Amino acid sequence: MTSKDLTLTNVSRRFGTVTALDNFNLHVGVGELVALLGPSGCGKTTALRIIAGLESLDSGKVTVGEKDISKIPAHKRNMGMVFQAYSLFPNLTVEENVAFGLQMRKVSKHLRLKRAHELLELVGLPTHANRFTHQLSGGQQQRVALARALAFSPEILLLDEPLSALDAQVRVNLREEIRRLQISLGTTTVFVTHDQEEAMSISDRVGVMSHGVLEQIDTPDVLYNAPATAFVANFVGVMNRIPADLANGKVNIFGKSLTASKKGSESGKIVALLRPETISVKKSSSQGNARVLTRSFQGASSAIICQTHEGTIVQSLMASLDTGDFHPGTLVDLEVSTNEVMVTND
């Protein structure tokens, strides 16, 4: 079965007085991997569960290809899903777990075991077919869960925080593997996560959600460099928040006059949003405008955390080579390298 595109149109879902999704719209193209990113309670998991058919919707519709599947029960939707908690069937062996979807689709035993072995090969567990799930590590269990979700060639693959329960190293390896598999199989995929690094590193597009609506959906580059709202700017990547005054469309930051790019009707006292890499630190011969608090070495680059004399904490990201002298307490001059700055009132 080939992958199809997925569309959510004006989907709303309320739980009592809480609105989990509010006229939510989403389109995921064929073979695309879209991550839904947001703080807990933003509605991303609800959206995924509605796509899977595990949650009902109050209004709106879910379409796969040309077909409206809003009323179709979960087991007839032909979607593979990987859950946060290990969800393997403990009474079945690894190969039987992987073959389960095909068994439900009445595929002969010979064919389904053959397919299960193919998938286990793909996820790097060819020798674990006859083990039971409790004999596997967390990362291995999630690989098996991934193989199970892909074995019946689903139209859509749904990943519900599949890496959250794993160790840091395993997380990074497995997310690369998920991406590699997803590209080679061309499966349309929705990936829910609260970890922005995870979302940004493997997705074609990332949808940032807040309070049941999609704030912005774009490629990771656009989200980072041109956030549509202050929420997205703050949520994606590290962002410095520097209090300043807005006058005649200009903001003065560290002695430099920048053009303000407004998202609303900001005026007067505002907060300027600047990425760490747009701020550079220079050793000052006199008082300077800030003092170094810490320097955090990250390999090729280092983060320098400073405090301005007004008390604002500012983070700068620079090539490590240039930062060796910035010991805690050093008086420095902060400089801005851009000419434009995003401002907000919150």
Place this chain on the structure above:
Amino acid sequence: MKRRIDLPLLITLTILALFVFVPMISAFEYSIRTPVEGGYGLTNYKWAVADEDFLYYILRSGWLSALTVLVTLVILVPTVTWLHLSDSKLRPLIDGLSLLPLVIPVVAFAVGAQISLPEFVQNTVLELPFLYFILALPYAYRALDIGLNSIPLKTITEAARSTGASWSRTIISVIIPVIRGAVMGTIALTFALSLGEYTLTVLLHWDTFPTWVTFVAQENILGAIAISMMSLIIPFILLTGITLLMPDRSAQRRK
């Protein structure tokens, strides 16, 4: 490493074993006495088996109990599963209600329950499995409840559903095998309780194995005890058989 003997555990187990086995061994000893010839022998057992009613009543009670097990599983497994999955506010209430068969006097219960059954079973012997089901409810419900509490039911169910299993397939192919121990417990409790049920059966004027044994006891008390011994052993063999037919595969391979 040499394993240390856990003394409190040993004492508890010994007391428990005495409590369970002393009456059984005494009954067995009594059942193999031969008062006429003196000494011991299998006379009473031969007498019991020779009675053609023995087979009739043991089979009758056997299939009634098997039917009770079936009714219990068909009604209770989906219901308790649903209660767990829905996070229903009704759950504490139903927990309490399931205990009622223990406190309602059987006399009051018998008539009330009988008239509430579907008409096609009323006043036929088929009403017994439904009534036994209610009597076994406090035990069966708890066994399943504990089983379902011990597994990540919601995730497993959702995984099965999203992988293509309908609700019935999810229950049969996934949930029941995963809570196998609890299901075996439910089967054992329900079967044993139905096989030995006496009060309700007599009140409703049905004849089953236990009522027949009391009838026989008036004539030959040693024979009746021999029959009771057999009725202890038969369910034991049956349950062992069921356990072997429904093997715990993961435990086997773990060895």
